[in-house]
Amino acid sequence: MADAGTAPPRYLEIKRSIVDALKSGQLKAGDRVASESEIVAQFGVSRMTANRALRELRDAGILVRRAGSGSYVADPKPIGHIIEIRNIADEVRSRGRSYRPRVLSNTALRADGVSAALLATRAGAPIFRSLIVHHEAEFPLQLEERLVLAAAAPGYIDADFTAVTPNEYLSRVAPLERVEHRVAARKPEESVRTLLGMKPDEPVLVMTRRTWSRGRVVSYAVLTHPADRYELSATFEVGV
Known part of the structure; x- marks a missing residue:
């Protein structure tokens, strides 16, 4: 030394x-x-x-x-999250529309190899998986599939997601520390197309979001949107 x-x-x-x-x-x-x-x-x-x-x-x-x-x-580069973390219920209501969730499932599981890698935990660790369709007015806007590390949010399995969104709940019990985003356009599977009320050949915009709190991965979410009903935008300042 x-x-x-x-x-x-x-x-x-x-x-x-x-x-x-x-x-x-x-x-x-x-x-x-x-x-x-x-x-x-x-x-x-x-x-x-x-x-x-x-x-x-x-x-x-x-x-x-x-x-x-x-x-x-060098000129300073814009710094910040290109995609803002927003609660989808607030996002919908900010446009003057009504928000409605359809909770399809929220189950307790044991992590397999894939989910363990996504949540940076061991195979067999307790996790939760929720599946929710978020509506703007009566139109499906987002299909959310989320994996949550049980040790980071043990009350997730009992949360009422008709009253609070997963984003809202996790923000309270596991304050956001770090976020990883990825976005891609895809052709949806038939089951996804049915849940989102889409026509054949319509593309979707898929955002994967992994979040950290207190130094560990808390959740991994796949957020799927009909491409003709949703867009991503960002506002930031650049150096002069």
Whole structure:
């Protein structure tokens, strides 16, 4: 183990000086930073050390390289969830429509190999599986199939999902810490098409969502929407 008083490698010292200048406002997006030659003279290091510091800052997205001109502070990228986590009941009501759930099942199971991998648990661990169709007015808007780790939300099996959505319930008992989203367009199976009241050949938009709370996976949901009744959007600010 290194001694607490050991000086950091020189390339780290160079990187920290640039990052500190960004934090203090001394450097801003679009500003040119010192060249390799200037860093060599300023810090008394080799060109290889200067190159490594600039290269690692570029790889991290902090700097950009302009051929024949030098290295510059990169423009900030939009940061945030592209798809907002919203309770579907609130989403429907915000449009002035009535919301109605149809709870098809909510059962206790033992995790098989697939569900254990999705929930990052062991095979045989207690889990819950719920299947619900969410309606906007009288039109099916979303089929939700959700796996939940019983140890993370033991009361899930007894929850009344005609009064509260799974999203709402889990937000209370296992506050959201991390989310993983994936979205894809697919052709639905006949059973899914029937539950969503769809015509043959209509595509669906499928979002898979895995959530974490208190350092562990809590749930894995497959949210299926008729593509002609649902769209995903996002609003975020970008740096000027």
